[in-house]
């Protein structure tokens with residue numbers, strides 16, 4: 001794995017003073033790379049990124065300037081987040097790698113990319129996307145089902161975007177193909193504010209239960 005030198009410092013001067021419910025947390029944002037989707041999805045993705053930055057959170061994502069991942073990461077960066085991109089060498093041009101991130105990690109394989117994003121994340125936001133996003137989200141949902149990952153997952157359900165997938169999960173459950181109640185694996189939130197609230201609540205609850213376990 002090669003790692004590029006940071007072009008900008010991890011924190012800006014103003015970000016040192018940041019406060020908020022996501023302070024100290026890194027949010028992994030998955031989302032489509034397509035440039036041809038509804039404009040309101042871009043705007044909502046940017047609002048999510050901005051909200052993460054304003055709430056003191058940092059961000060890890062696929063490293064490109066394109067699509068919803070680009071929109072959310074650029075907005076988070078502007079709002080003071082330390083933003084880490086993880087991208088494969090062969091996608092550097094295809095997904096217009098942002099070379100002004102706090103950190104841009106260049107890897108060789110998609111598996112390495114996903115692993116680093118997953119390890120660095122404290123929670124996941126799933127923006128609308130296509131096959132790549134679906135692949136990424138299914139990995140975290142399935143690992144959570146197996147108890148190998150215990151991090152909040154929030155679907156950004158803009159205009160019910162993810163409802164067809166949720167209907168498929170429902171079908172799996174009705175046919176007894178699931179090992180957990182699937183609703184226990186993730187949260188759904190339809191607006192940027194609701195997404196941020198969900199992240200903050202879930203991370204605070206997780207912190208409280210870890211602290212209680214440590215005291216016991």
Ligand code: AMP
Pocket residue numbers: 031032033034062064091095110111113114129130131132133134135136
């Ligand atoms: P898409 O949702 O298809 O627009 O893809 C969103 C992101 O997922 C893009 O950055 C893709 O490069 C990435 N992606 C596509 N396939 C995979 C994969 N097998 N593993 C990890 N990331 C992927």
